[in-house]
Amino acid sequence: MSTNGKSLNLTLHVWRQKDARSAGRFVTYEAKDISPDMSFLEMLDVVNEGLIQKREDPIAFDHDCREGICGTCGVVINGSPHGPRRATTACQLHMRSFKDGAVLTLEPWRAKAFPVVKDLIVDRGALDRIIAAGGFVSVGTGNAPDANAIPIAKQSAELAMDAAACIGCGACVAACPNASAMLFTSAKVSQLALLPQGQPERYDRVRKMTAQMDAEGFGHCTNHGECEAACPKDISVSNIARMNRDFIKASVIAGARATRAGDSAAG
Amino acid sequence: MELRSNTPAGPIEKKWEKHRFEMKLVNPANKRKHRIIVVGSGLAGASAAASMAELGYDVECFCYQDSPRRAHSIAAQGGINAAKNYQNDGDSVFRLFYDTVKGGDFRAREGNVYRLAETSVQIIDQCVAQGVPFAREYGGLLANRSFGGAQVSRTFYARGQTGQQLLLGAYSALERQIGLGKVKMFPRHEMLEPILVDGKARGIVVRDMVSGKFESRLGDAVVLATGGYGSVFYLATYAKGCNATAIWRAYKKGAAFGNPCYTQIHPTCIPVHGEYQSKLTLMSESLRNDGRIWVPKKQGDTRAPGQIPEDERDYYLERKYPSYGNLAPRDIASRAAKQACDDGRGVGPGGRGVYLDFSDAIGRLGEDAIREKYGNLFDMYERITAENPYKVPMRIYPASHYTMGGLWVDYNLMSTIPGLHVIGEANFSDHGANRLGASALMQGLADGYFIIPYTIGNYLASEKLDKVAADHPEVKKAEAEVVERTRRFLAINGNRTVDEFHRALGRIMWEHCGMARNEKGLEAALQKIPALREEFWQDVRVLGQNEELNQSLEKAGRVADFLELGELMCLDALERRESCGGHFREEFQTADGEALRDDQAFCHVAAWEYAGPGKKPVRHVEALEFENAHLATRSYK
Numbered sequence: 090m091s092t093n094g095k096s097l098n099l100t101l102h103v104w105r106q107k108d109a110r111s112a113g114r115f116v117t118y119e120a121k122d123i124s125p126d127m128s129f130l131e132m133l134d135v136v137n138e139g140l141i142q143k144r145e146d147p148i149a150f151d152h153d154c155r156e157g158i159c160g161t162c163g164v165v166i167n168g169s170p171h172g173p174r175r176a177t178t179a180c181q182l183h184m185r186s187f188k189d190g191a192v193l194t195l196e197p198w199r200a201k202a203f204p205v206v207k208d209l210i211v212d213r214g215a216l217d218r219i220i221a222a223g224g225f226v227s228v229g230t231g232n233a234p235d236a237n238a239i240p241i242a243k244q245s246a247e248l249a250m251d252a253a254a255c256i257g258c259g260a261c262v263a264a265c266p267n268a269s270a271m272l273f274t275s276a277k278v279s280q281l282a283l284l285p286q287g288q289p290e291r292y293d294r295v296r297k298m299t300a301q302m303d304a305e306g307f308g309h310c311t312n313h314g315e316c317e318a319a320c321p322k323d324i325s326v327s328n329i330a331r332m333n334r335d336f337i338k339a340s341v342i343a344g345a346r347a348t349r350a351g352d353s354a355a356g
Numbered sequence: 357m358e359l360r361s362n363t364p365a366g367p368i369e370k371k372w373e374k375h376r377f378e379m380k381l382v383n384p385a386n387k388r389k390h391r392i393i394v395v396g397s398g399l400a401g402a403s404a405a406a407s408m409a410e411l412g413y414d415v416e417c418f419c420y421q422d423s424p425r426r427a428h429s430i431a432a433q434g435g436i437n438a439a440k441n442y443q444n445d446g447d448s449v450f451r452l453f454y455d456t457v458k459g460g461d462f463r464a465r466e467g468n469v470y471r472l473a474e475t476s477v478q479i480i481d482q483c484v485a486q487g488v489p490f491a492r493e494y495g496g497l498l499a500n501r502s503f504g505g506a507q508v509s510r511t512f513y514a515r516g517q518t519g520q521q522l523l524l525g526a527y528s529a530l531e532r533q534i535g536l537g538k539v540k541m542f543p544r545h546e547m548l549e550p551i552l553v554d555g556k557a558r559g560i561v562v563r564d565m566v567s568g569k570f571e572s573r574l575g576d577a578v579v580l581a582t583g584g585y586g587s588v589f590y591l592a593t594y595a596k597g598c599n600a601t602a603i604w605r606a607y608k609k610g611a612a613f614g615n616p617c618y619t620q621i622h623p624t625c626i627p628v629h630g631e632y633q634s635k636l637t638l639m640s641e642s643l644r645n646d647g648r649i650w651v652p653k654k655q656g657d658t659r660a661p662g663q664i665p666e667d668e669r670d671y672y673l674e675r676k677y678p679s680y681g682n683l684a685p686r687d688i689a690s691r692a693a694k695q696a697c698d699d700g701r702g703v704g705p706g707g708r709g710v711y712l713d714f715s716d717a718i719g720r721l722g723e724d725a726i727r728e729k730y731g732n733l734f735d736m737y738e739r740i741t742a743e744n745p746y747k748v749p750m751r752i753y754p755a756s757h758y759t760m761g762g763l764w765v766d767y768n769l770m771s772t773i774p775g776l777h778v779i780g781e782a783n784f785s786d787h788g789a790n791r792l793g794a795s796a797l798m799q800g801l802a803d804g805y806f807i808i809p810y811t812i813g814n815y816l817a818s819e820k821l822d823k824v825a826a827d828h829p830e831v832k833k834a835e836a837e838v839v840e841r842t843r844r845f846l847a848i849n850g851n852r853t854v855d856e857f858h859r860a861l862g863r864i865m866w867e868h869c870g871m872a873r874n875e876k877g878l879e880a881a882l883q884k885i886p887a888l889r890e891e892f893w894q895d896v897r898v899l900g901q902n903e904e905l906n907q908s909l910e911k912a913g914r915v916a917d918f919l920e921l922g923e924l925m926c927l928d929a930l931e932r933r934e935s936c937g938g939h940f941r942e943e944f945q946t947a948d949g950e951a952l953r954d955d956q957a958f959c960h961v962a963a964w965e966y967a968g969p970g971k972k973p974v975r976h977v978e979a980l981e982f983e984n985a986h987l988a989t990r991s992y993k
Contacts, residue, residue: 108904124630128740131634134855141853141897141908149905151422153595155635157736158520159426174739181739206566207905214543217423221535225528226487230407230805233478233485237442240496250489250514253521257425286487 094125097184101136102194103148106205109212113205115194118148125185129172130155130162132184149208157181157321160256163263164209165196170260170319178258178321198259200268202306213259215305216273223297224277226286245283252279254322264319267308272316274302275332276324282335292339299336357612357965359978362766363467368984369449372471375767376810380817387412390816391575393560395547395602397424399519399526399797400780401581403804406529409538411809416573417530418542418562420597420910425527428583428595429800432519433640433733435501435511436483436797438476443500447508449473450984456795457985459505459685460760460788461937461953463615465961466984467767468785472795475802480512482805486525490514501729502645503793505685505992511794516640516733522797526804542573546910547602548841549834550578550609550776551824557606557776558824559831561838565910568903570838572831576821577775577812580606581804584759584781586619588918588925589870590862592756593625593638599914600921603763603782611771612963612976614764614784616921617929620791620938621871622757623649623689626740626750627709636755637740639712640733641793644682646717646726647750649673649689651710655700661711661749672696680992687790687938687951688992690754694871695949697753704751713749754871758796760787760938761928764963764978768811769803772963775815779803784961789937842902845912850895854911857892861915861922864888869926874942878930882923889919924964924973931975934958955987 099120106113120136127135130152137147153161157178164179166172172182187193195209203211253276261272278295281287287294310329317326364375382390390413394405397419405417421427439452452473457464480498484490490512491499500509514521533539544565551559551572559574585600586592607613624639650669657664672692674681684692693710696702703709718726723746727734734745741751762784763771769785770777780800787795824831868881892915900906935944935951936958944952953959960977967973 124632126629127632128634131632134634135632138853138855141899144897144899146900147908149907153421153426153597154428154431155596156431156593156637157739158431158517159421159428159595160423161421161426176735177739181736183739183742185742210905213422217425217531217534217541217543220425220528221531223535225532226485227532228482228485228529229410230403230482230529230809231478233481236440236480236484236490237497239484241492242496243492243494246489246492246496249487250491250521253489253514253524254517256520257423280489281487284487284489286485 094185095189097123097125097187097189099123099187099190100192102192103208104196105148105208108207109204123184125183127184128155128180129182129184130180149210151210152180155180158256160258163198163258163260165198165263167194170198170263171321176321176323198263200262200307202268202270203259203262215307216257216259216270218305219270219274219298219301220277222301223290223294226281227290239285241284249280249283252276252283252324252328255324256322258321260319260321261316262307264315265308266313266315267311269310270302270305270307271310271329271332272320272324272326274298275328278332278335279328282331292335292342295332295335296339296343357772357974357976359612359764359772359963359976360766361465361978362768363465364767368466368470371467372474379810379814382813382817384412388414390414391416392577392579392812393573393575394418394579394581395560396427396581396583396780396782397530398427398429398581398583398780399523399800400804401427402523402526402530403801404579404581404779404808405539406526406533407805407809408812409533415533415539416542416575417539418545418547420544420546420565422543424530424541424543425524427523428598429523429797430520431595432797433516433638434642435503435513435518435794436479436522437503437510437794438480438512438798439473439510440477440480442498443509445508447510449477451508452476452510454985455506456786456792457788458990459792460790461951461990462788462959462982462985462987463936463980464786464788465980466982470984471807472786472799472802475806476798478806479798479801483522483525486528488514488521488525501642502683504641504644504683504689505792511642513642516642516730519797522801526801548838548913549605551831551834552609552773553824553828553830556774556819556821561834563838566905568901568906570835572826572835574824574826574831576816577777579777579779579808579812580763580782581780582782584762585918585921586756586759588861588922589756589865590858591628591633591636593622593636596635599917601914601917603778604917604921606763606771606773606776608966609773610966611773611776612764612965613761613924614961614963615761615928616925616964617869617932617939618760618789618937619756619925620686620758620760621690621754623686623693623754624712624752625755625757626737627704627753629705637736638755638757639737639750639752641686643712643730643733646729647682647712647714648716649682649710649712651696651701651703657701661703661713670701677992684992685790685792690871691940693754709751709753711749712752714745715749718746758791760784760789760791764961768814769808770811770815774819777808777812779808789939841913842909845896845898845909846901848893848896848898850897852895853897854908854915857888857896858911858915858918860888861885861919865922865925869929872940872942873929875930878926881926882930885919885923885926892916892919927973928962928964932958932962959987
């Protein structure tokens with residue numbers, strides 16, 4: 090609101106795909122008289138209003154809160170999930186980040202585990218299923234001790250909060266050359282591994298969540314770090330390291346359990 | 357229609373305990389035979405679905421988002437209240453109860469509010485046990501901050517993302533039950549009609565938003581947790597998808613609508629900056645702990661804020677309300693901002709803004725301390741406005757943020773339709789005419805975790821509920837209504853987009869039914885809205901078809917309902933000839949511009965009954981009695 094800059098004209102190459110079964114293609118649109126103070130999604134609103142006026146099908150894109158917290162929106166802009174600005178969702182990206190005359194290619198998240206629903210919308214149900222596999226503390230309603238019964242070091246609480254800030258948008262998957270969901274999964278694993286409440290299920294959790302991640306068809310991490318660079322919430326790849334450590338420990342524990350079970354069966 | 361609150365008799369601190377004992381129980385082995393339908397997956401919906409599944413009920417949960425984790429509770433920033441008294445500053449359940457009743461300007465039901473305050477304590481325990489990373493002190497114990505309308509520090513928080521963390525806690529509990537096969541989740545499904553059989557809520561008609569397929573889901577009880585209707589103003593802090601369709605369809609089937617005119621206009625939002633704007637963004641009330649609100653003393657003062665000397669600034673909240681200062685309740689702070697701008701002392705483009713200035717706090721505590729508390733909010737402000745709030749004061753203005761009104765419910769959170777329960781922001785229950793900050797999260801979770809799991813059992817154990825066949829005439833009738841409405845939207849093929857109509861409605865509502873209302877304006881709105889609605893049904897353009905993902909069609913259904921609801925809000929505002937909380941009628945104010953209640957004539961809930969198309973709805977009243985928090989003029993001076 091302070092820029093009062095000159096309006097922009099842009100060219101958009103937008104991925105259009107009728108539904109999951111149809112083939113997609115790029116279609117070119119002009120976005121004219123765009124205020125630099127508009128958000129990226131408001132720019133798409135303007136383009137869509139114009140398309141409806143011409144009786145053309147508006148571009149379908151996911152969005153909801155438009156304040157960077159719900160994780161619904163997500164579009165790859167010139168190869169970058171959520172666009173060029175660091176730690177910023179597409180809905181919080183403003184047009185002042187672009188130059189007049191810019192040519193933008195807009196695509197959906199591309200990953201085997203995220204089938205396209207329509208145009209820029211994909212199905213991210215796989216992320217929910219990873220959480221359902223173990224991304225929780227098994228505490229039923231009414232079971233809790235007093236909230237201050239367990240002190241938690243401020244530093245642990247802060248680190249847990251850093252990990253918990255993940256909005257589940259899936260940009261990490263879209264950015265990864267392997268379409269890996271390791272940053273997403275490790276953020277939840279880390280949050281709970283850093284807190285005393287998460288300890289009883291710590292190693293079961295990491296095994297179950299990674300197994301689900303694999304079952305969904307996400308790739309593995311090969312340390313590119315693209316996920317962290319694309320993450321709108323600055324989730325650190327050190328969470329992946331923490332998850333890997335826990336996963337190895339969990340495998341050792343599971344191995345030891347199997348050996349013990351074998352011993353007692355033999356005895 | 358009879359409004360029976362069913363509040364238990366007896367002393368206020370014993371009511372809930374007594375009621376829990378008196379309610380009937382469903383045998384553990386029988387619980388799985390009862391299917392419960394939950395619509396919405398925010399704090400109220402997710403916590404209710406998870407908790408009822410833990411008890412053994414067969415739960416189905418529906419949300420329009422692609423994942424239950426994205427419900428708009430996630431955007432709540434500042435915190436959640438609980439009467440823990442961890443700060444040793446004199447807090448208690450009774451004080452939280454009293455503050456909430458007073459904050460609501462004595463227009464809430466005492467019994468409900470007391471139960472809310474009582475339950476607040478358990479909520480924090482539950483959330484911590486789930487691994488919600490609340491802010492902590494160096495000793496490892498939980499930290500608190502202050503919020504408006506309270507003189508104690510009872511607000512628990514997780515940076516500026518408290519709603520997100522609480523929702524992710526409830527969502528993780530919900531996902532656990534989904535993984536266990538106890539909850540069947542239907543994302544990208546929108547409820548379009550309730551199904552009533554023998555007058556009882558027995559199911560819903562939903563639309564699969566990907567395939568367009570309509571489907572009826574049947575059960576023994578329905579719980580609506582679909583949030584508020586503040587997007588009626590178009591520009592609001594709500595998510596774009598937030599809508600009133602579920603509660604409005606229920607209203608049209610016989611659920612009374614309580615206090616529709618009670619809307620909250622939040623004082624600290626980023627001001628409107630263009631015609632194209634699609635939403636407004638909140639800057640958390642918690643910022644008022646350290647930020648000072650001011651405008652220039654002089655009208656039309658266009659100097660940069662740093663150029664305006666201290667003695668030429670009007671810190672108007674501190675001046676008018678010295679004991680609460682910048683932490684005056686939201687309705688009061690919003691009105692004061694409007695008054696300053698109406699007086700020609702607003703700042704920024706168009707003069708619709710006031711400063712929220714952190715320079716004192718930064719000087720006192722250092723920039724790092726401020727960054728630790730509010731960093732993400734400052735970043736968000738900078739992203740939107742391209743201004744650095746560490747260097748120049750934020751500019752803020754009020755915006756539609758919450759609705760205290762909603763479907764009328766009794767003490768058991770059941771509407772006037774048997775079996776139709778309503779929880780969270782979707783009901784009218786606990787906040788009276790103004791909600792205090794950090795109380796919405798508390799209410800959503802209280803209803804979902806700790807109240808509905810009990811009261812639903814009482815309903816199920818008290819009723820005889822025969823199985824409803826999928827081809828029951830009432831099911832077919834509800835489906836036919838939905839199909840016909842959809843057909844009509846697609847057949848109009850007019851000239852104006854859905855958004856154009858929504859914006860036009862928003863302008864009418866903001867002008868006539870916003871922060872200040874008067875008889876003339878409301879009467880004008882009651883002319884304009886039906887005319888706009890008429891135009892909508894003649895001239896809206898919804899392209900494409902039903903059998904696909906069709907975002908214009910989704911919006912058309914929602915806006916069609918807002919075009920009816922807006923009229924009811926204006927009617928309610930017109931007939932409540934007093935000012936209370938967020939409902940400010942200009943004709944009823946004190947000499948210094950404060951809300952002037954009329955307890956003789958209006959100490960009641962207004963609950964509206966739908967009377968059929970084209971007929972004026974019927975206004976019923978539920979008298980409010982104040983036996984514990986005695987009626988008094990609200991003062992924050």
